[in-house]
Amino acid sequence: MRSRWLPRAAAAGTALALALAVTAAPALAHVVGSGSSLAVPASATPGQPFAATALFLLPSGATFPAGVPVIFSQESGPASACVARFSPEFANTDAAGFARTQAALPAGCPGGFVLVATAAGSGSVRATVIETGGGFPNTSAAPPGRPATPWWAVVRAAIMLLAGRGLDARWTSRPRGVRPAAPR
Numbered sequence: 001m002r003s004r005w006l007p008r009a010a011a012a013g014t015a016l017a018l019a020l021a022v023t024a025a026p027a028l029a030h031v032v033g034s035g036s037s038l039a040v041p042a043s044a045t046p047g048q049p050f051a052a053t054a055l056f057l058l059p060s061g062a063t064f065p066a067g068v069p070v071i072f073s074q075e076s077g078p079a080s081a082c083v084a085r086f087s088p089e090f091a092n093t094d095a096a097g098f099a100r101t102q103a104a105l106p107a108g109c110p111g112g113f114v115l116v117a118t119a120a121g122s123g124s125v126r127a128t129v130i131e132t133g134g135g136f137p138n139t140s141a142a143p144p145g146r147p148a149t150p151w152w153a154v155v156r157a158a159i160m161l162l163a164g165r166g167l168d169a170r171w172t173s174r175p176r177g178v179r180p181a182a183p184r
Contacts, residue, residue, distance in 0.1 A: 045131075050102070070090070084113055
């Protein structure tokens with residue numbers, strides 16, 4: 001005799017999985033489109049606040065609805081102890097899809113900071129700002145170079161070159177087969 005409960009249990013499990021998928025779908029309803037951006041200045045002075053404005057667009061080009069929570073954070077910086085500050089750290093999108101905050105970079109950390117605005121359950125936008133003023137100059141993008149030659153190596157090479165030229169002139173200025181006189 002065949003069991004009739006197995007097909008019914010499979011149908012009930014499929015219905016439950018569909019119900020869970022449908023209820024989870026609204027959380028993923030907003031996908032960050034390619035026109036989304038985070039606007040920050042190209043460079044900033046340490047400790048001086050600057051505006052960071054995120055624009056969230058859907059793939060269709062329409063703006064995100066008002067009230068979508070956004071968190072501002074730092075993805076990377078010149079050193080682990082160099083952390084940007086945001087005020088406020090959390091914001092909501094307005095009717096035009098914008099979320100705004102003020103950011104400030106720490107002193108003594110010259111270099112590039114990658115800042116991020118993340119819309120809840122949707123995705124992120126990133127931008128880079130370079131800290132200028134104070135500290136050492138920004139060298140984060142400079143490729144590694146050849147180490148400088150020490151001054152003593154240059155002097156030694158010059159002496160050897162001059163000494164070699166003197167010996168060369170001494171040996172080539174005499175006719176072949178004639179040796180220089182021995183020193184007295």
